[in-house]
Structures are given as structure tokens and as C-alpha cells.
Amino acid sequence: MASSIFQTHQISVKPMKRSPLNPPKKPHFFTIKALSSDSSSSPSPPPQVSKPRRTEENIRDEARRHKTTHTHHFSAKYVPFNADPSSTESYSLDEIVYRSQSGGLLDVQHDIAALKNYDGKYWRELFDSRVGKTNWPYGSGVWSKKEWVLPEIDSDDIISAFEGNSNLFWAERYGKQFLGMNDLWVKHCGISHTGSFKDLGMTVLVSQVNRLRKMNRPVVGVGCASTGDTSAALSAYCASAGIPSIVFLPANRISIAQLVQPIANGAFVLSIDTDFDGCMQLIREVTAELPIYLANSLNSLRLEGQKTAAIEILQQFDWEVPDWVIVPGGNLGNIYAFYKGFQMCKELGLVDRIPRLVCAQAANANPLYLHYKSGWADFKPVKANTTFASAIQIGDPVSIDRAVYALKNSNGIVEEATEEELMDAMAQADSTGMFICPHTGVALSALIKLRNSGVIAPTDRTVVVSTAHGLKFTQSKTDYHSKEIKDMACRFANPPVQVKADFGSVMDVLKKYLLSKAH
Numbered sequence: 001m002a003s004s005i006f007q008t009h010q011i012s013v014k015p016m017k018r019s020p021l022n023p024p025k026k027p028h029f030f031t032i033k034a035l036s037s038d039s040s041s042s043p044s045p046p047p048q049v050s051k052p053r054r055t056e057e058n059i060r061d062e063a064r065r066h067k068t069t070h071t072h073h074f075s076a077k078y079v080p081f082n083a084d085p086s087s088t089e090s091y092s093l094d095e096i097v098y099r100s101q102s103g104g105l106l107d108v109q110h111d112i113a114a115l116k117n118y119d120g121k122y123w124r125e126l127f128d129s130r131v132g133k134t135n136w137p138y139g140s141g142v143w144s145k146k147e148w149v150l151p152e153i154d155s156d157d158i159i160s161a162f163e164g165n166s167n168l169f170w171a172e173r174y175g176k177q178f179l180g181m182n183d184l185w186v187k188h189c190g191i192s193h194t195g196s197f198k199d200l201g202m203t204v205l206v207s208q209v210n211r212l213r214k215m216n217r218p219v220v221g222v223g224c225a226s227t228g229d230t231s232a233a234l235s236a237y238c239a240s241a242g243i244p245s246i247v248f249l250p251a252n253r254i255s256i257a258q259l260v261q262p263i264a265n266g267a268f269v270l271s272i273d274t275d276f277d278g279c280m281q282l283i284r285e286v287t288a289e290l291p292i293y294l295a296n297s298l299n300s301l302r303l304e305g306q307k308t309a310a311i312e313i314l315q316q317f318d319w320e321v322p323d324w325v326i327v328p329g330g331n332l333g334n335i336y337a338f339y340k341g342f343q344m345c346k347e348l349g350l351v352d353r354i355p356r357l358v359c360a361q362a363a364n365a366n367p368l369y370l371h372y373k374s375g376w377a378d379f380k381p382v383k384a385n386t387t388f389a390s391a392i393q394i395g396d397p398v399s400i401d402r403a404v405y406a407l408k409n410s411n412g413i414v415e416e417a418t419e420e421e422l423m424d425a426m427a428q429a430d431s432t433g434m435f436i437c438p439h440t441g442v443a444l445s446a447l448i449k450l451r452n453s454g455v456i457a458p459t460d461r462t463v464v465v466s467t468a469h470g471l472k473f474t475q476s477k478t479d480y481h482s483k484e485i486k487d488m489a490c491r492f493a494n495p496p497v498q499v500k501a502d503f504g505s506v507m508d509v510l511k512k513y514l515l516s517k518a519h
């Protein structure tokens, strides 16, 4: 059997015998019948139907067999972000457009009235029913919310690695030992196909590109500027779809593990002698000239996938709302994506409030923090300095307006972390069994500050969003534990002990170690 990492195994299940007493059941996951707009009642929740997969089928074939004509009326379109209610400007998602007429950001606007034909209980049960299954495409944490993401895309056009459904980890020891907290959680979005939360948005964007190409729209390739994670996700999803990808990387500013990802996935990699903001400027100019589709989060499609992480957090808490969610911020799409996910759940009746959001920035790349501290006075981009949190070394974030909106509407806070603070926080978290990235260290530093100042109470249910896998950033950990960082005490370094290869020497160091650990 031809296999790829994006295919799951064929599962052999004997077809069930059908008889008049046992008629074929309706495939509920694939047919959501919208009520007419004047209807006041909601349909009953989807029944659990076992859907035998034929031996000769893979999961795409099975989904095709179950496909019925579209019976739901959910839709979405681009509108200017935060537009005046009187604005009539809008674009089909099948258009190639990244900016509004006035040059502002766009947003994907769903037909909320159609979605509201179903009550919160219906959506909760529908989403819950899809977790942990292999039904195409709903086995993905993103596509399990398809009606809220890209309702009109054909499931056959979707490119998915069954991303999402990431671990919400109870940080028991870290919470107790370092913060006196008993309800601290880490949402491990980096435990994902390419090792960061970018997979959530990229499955949506590349699926839409796949659709556009099938419609013969002029898209020869997909391109992005990147600090390492967007490029990894873009190249993997494009490789899976057989679509050329082009990535602009700031030379010598991303980790080796991140650099090798697009190289291995066959992307056209340009290493450019500038920083991320310079690469971003270039990709915007290039995509305006060439048939290359822009994959950065300036493109609001990406945020539709990323917002599902917020919905997933609520789902994992059995639809109870945490008090705080802390997100590291760089280009600032993700903080808005979280806001949007929470807000949609509130608007559609799945929950009755949203959490307070905290955006955490590295002090070396802190334009949002400075803007917040100035009382949201005039925004000024900064020149971002080198930071161990290299994926957020961004001085001129494209989603600044989205971030400000999200924070203002969630009673949010912005915090910053120095290099020493973020590296110490990462080392302490790792010492309790995690293996986080420096960006998660930034988010934990923000938490430490807000706990110390009493803004976050010991009993507050708090979620720290971990955005990438620690294995992408081993050089920073190596530098820290070797105490090789200039002007940093590396207080929690745990360097290996060099010891002679004889029993006595090994016993000596072990006894010393055990004594230091004895209570």
C-alpha cells in the first residue's frame, strides 16, 4: 500500500449486513441539515453511528462515499477587520485578497445567524463526538470544527495531518513548587506535526489553496516570511499536497532544527540577509507581483485554524471557562485567533464568558508591550533585538490591530520577559518534566510576574499556551546548561559531571549527589 505520513492505515471492517429492519443509517457527521431561519428549535444532537469502512477503502474514499449533497447553509466571507457596521465591503474566500480597500486587515466573517440555528448544546455535542476518531477530515482538531472554520470547502480538498487535539497538561509540580498554584495548565500546541501551533492555521490555508488550484485560480506556489515555524508548517502541508512552497528566512536567525524542516520538505528556501520584518516586507512585495499565495497570518484564513486551539481548551475543560490564558506574541495573529475562538463559543452559546487574555513578549522584541504601557497611544514599531525566543523576534507585527482588539475586548494584559527571566523560567519548567521552547518561557515569565503582583490568584485556573516543541530549540538549552551565556547567571543550569572511568570516582560523585538530595 502506498503510504504517506498524511494517510492513516486502511482499516478492515466487515461491512454490516443491511436488511429492511436494519436500513443504512444516515451519515450524520457529513450531513448537517440547517433549519430554516425562522425555526426556533434545534435539531437533536448527532447520534453515534458506527460507520463501517470497506476493506478496499481509505478514509478519504469512505468520506466520499458518505458525502451527500450540501444540505447545510453555513458560509463565510472576508470582510474588513473591525469594520463599521454600515460597511458592505466583502469578498468570497475563493478570491485572492489579503487587504481591504483601505489597506486594512481582513477578517473571516461567518454567517452567525445560520450557525445560531443550532444551540450551544448541539455544537458542544457535535464537537465532542468527533474527538479521537479517524473519520476524514474530522479526526483533525481543526476540521472537527469545520462548520466554524471553512464551512464550504469540500472534504476532499482538505490537506490535513490530523493536527490539533493537543495535550492540555496539568502542570502540577511546576504550579505548586514555583507559583503556589493548583490549577495551572499548559496547552502543548507544539506537540504537533511540524512542532508548532502553525499547523493549525496551515492546514486551512493550504487546503484552500488546493481548492483554488483545482478551480484553476492563478496560484503557482505558496510563500511566507518566517522565523522558522510558519515555514516548517507551510513546507510540510504543501509537500503533502504537491504544491510548491517558497520560504523567506532571515539568515542566521532561526534554529538549525527549524531551518532543516523546509529543506527536507522540498521547499524553495531563500536565506536572506535581513531580519524577519525585512523578510515580511519582501514577501508582501513579491506576492503582489507573482502568482504566489501569501501564507503569513496577514492572511486571515490562517487564524480560522488557529482559533480552534481556544475551542479545544474549553472542550478539554468540559466547557468550563478558565480564568486566564497566556499566549506568547510575535506577529500577533495568534492572540487574536484565541480571542476569536473564545468569543465564537460565547456568541454561539457554548459558554457564557471568555477568559482574560495575556500576551507575553520578549523584552528584546516588545512593540505591543510598549504600546500597552503607553495606554494604547500611537503604535510604534521597534527594531527587534536578538532573543532566545527567536520565533518572536518581530518588531513590526502585521496583526497589531487584531491584537489590540483582542486584548481590549478580553480585559487583557501585556507582559514582557527579559532574556534571563525567560531562560530561567524555561529551565525551571523543564526541571519539572516539561521540555518547553523559549517562547513558552516568555509566557511563564509573564505568569510569574502576574502571580507575584497578585493579579493572578493562586486558585485561578490558568492556561499557558506552549507554542512550539522544545526539541526545536535545543541549542538555547545547551547554552544555558553549559553556562555559556554572556551576562546570564544560568541559575538553574544542570551541566553534566565529567568523571573518570573508575568505580571509586563514580561512587564519590554519586554519594555527593545523593547526600545533596537526601531530605
Ligand SMILES: Cc1ncc(COP(=O)(O)O)c(C=O)c1O
Residues within 6 Å of the ligand: 196, 227, 229, 230, 297, 328, 329, 330, 331, 332, 333, 334, 335, 391, 392, 437, 439, 467, 468
Ligand atoms: C513558537 C512561536 N511562538 C509564538 C509565536 C507568536 O505567534 P504570533 O506571531 O501569532 O504572535 C510564534 C510566531 O510568531 C512562534 O513561532
Ligand SMILES: N[C@@H](CCOP(=O)(O)O)C(=O)O
Residues within 6 Å of the ligand: 224, 225, 226, 227, 228, 229, 230, 231, 295, 296, 297, 298, 330, 331, 333, 391, 392
Ligand atoms: N513565528 C512566525 C512568524 C510569522 O508569523 P505568521 O503567523 O504571521 O506566519 C514564524 O514561525 O514564522
